Amino acid sequence: MATRVLIHLPDPAPRGQVVPVRVTIGHPMEVGLRWNGDGNMTPRNIITRFECRLDGALVFGADLYQAVAANPYLAFWLRAERSGTLVFTWTGDYGFRHEERRTLNLA
Structure with a gap:
């Protein structure tokens, strides 16, 4: 199943200025403290x-x-002095990645 991700960042972003970055990912975030319909504990x-990296940093x-x-x-x-590639990475239980x-474009 495809993972739905929304990423909002200005394009272009002003060079050297602080800009907002907003991200969300579709994930159930099951805490593992609830019982399912079969009477078993739902696994966490x-x-x-x-993590967010700009050209590896x-x-x-x-x-x-x-x-x-x-x-x-x-x-x-985020404040950037140069354009580059932003890499957003989510990792989690059961090998989720x-x-x-x-691309971060600067004006």
Whole structure:
């Protein structure tokens, strides 16, 4: 099944200015504390780490825990002096890994 991701960033972004970056990913973020219809505990299934890198350099990272809602939304600020490629990576339980790339264009 395809993972739905929404990424919002200015295009073009003003060089040297702080700009907002907003990302969300479709994921159930099951905490593993609920019972399913068969009377069994639903296994935990969460995203545990998010990273954003600009041309390989980490510009934002976050560890996520059970208290984060389904379809996690993250917003952060970024200041760039040069254009480049932003790589967004989500990792989680059961080997979950999703990566998206966007070009950051500066004015």
